[in-house]
Amino acid sequence: MTVLYGLMIGSLLNVCIVRMPLEIGIVWPPSRCNKCEKRIPWYYNIPIFSWLFLRGKCLYCKTPISIRYLIVEILTAILLVPILFVETHWVAVPFMVYMVSGLVISTFVDLEHWIIPDKVTLPGIVIGLLSGFFIPERQILNQIFGLILGGGSFLLIGYVYLKWKNLEGIGGGDIKFLAMGGAFLGTQKILLTIVLSSLIGMVIGLIAMQLSGKGSKTAIPFGPALSVGLYMSYVWGEKIIEWYLDLPRGSYGMIFP
Ligand SMILES: [Zn+2]
Structure with a gap:
């Protein structure tokens, strides 16, 4: 369960990583492909699985999606778990x-x-x-x-x-x-x-x-x-x-x- 939360947070962090330096809002606009700018439906926005299922390519234009998304999701989940052990x-x-x-x-x-x-x-x-x-x-x-x-x-x-x-x-x-x-x-x-x-x-x-x-x-x-x-x-x-x-x-x- 904790890992699942971690993956979801990781997914959110991916959005922050892309949007913060560009001064775009985090919540709005909804996720879209960086290349063809088509909206990504929510069911393709599931951590890890979406990336694997789409084999790292945009559903529409087949532009490769950086493996960084996958790395950030997994890394975040791993890094968050120790909080539960460190904090009393x-x-x-x-x-x-x-x-x-x-x-x-x-x-x-x-x-x-x-x-x-x-x-x-x-x-x-x-x-x-x-x-x-x-x-x-x-x-x-x-x-x-x-x-x-x-x-x-x-x-x-x-x-x-x-x-x-x-x-x-x-x-x-x-x-x-x-x-x-x-x-x-x-x-x-x-x-x-x-x-x-x-x-x-x-x-x-x-x-x-x-x-x-x-x-x-x-x-x-x-x-x-x-x-x-x-x-x-x-x-x-x-x-x-x-x-x-x-x-x-x-x-x-x-x-x-
Ligand atoms: Zn695309």
Whole structure:
């Protein structure tokens, strides 16, 4: 049942991914083929099955439909399930469904258009803070500081980068994304998110440099790394932080108390 809901949400996210960067409404107009613009009847709008049944082609004009639709539906269903294990209170579920959905949209929109939509992050900041009021085990102050820390640290890095190298290394979308993450998860986990995303981004960057042959001038969208970092931090954050604090303290304990 949960998986079914996940697939349906994934289907909705597909619409968001296509329409948000184009500034088209999500609910209206109804789904249509991107090419021949014929309306897609509701019975061909069923997650996974429609795509498989139509063999990835439009019913009318046979234009291939991107396999991304299928990937987003399945990925969303998989990513939403752990919410039920992480959260101890049902009130948290709708809030966290919003956050995880936001990660999926940000990843795919950033990959294609190099932006993280404000329509995801700005409401996300508000919804994240609201979750602090509604979810019993959260602390609103921690989440406010998380917002400031997440957005602020990237704002600072972006500013330094701009002054130092005259390059715009970090986009406004990334800053707002981390502000949203902090508003949802609080200070500790947003710090962990920054560490994890930087590592992931570095690995992806190195691979991209090799593949493109353009060396250090290779640019990659940072949204996917941020999304993976934030998700890992949400689901495994406590375990990772515990593991880090339990590490035997050798000589480096002096540097990292
Ligand atoms: Zn068509």
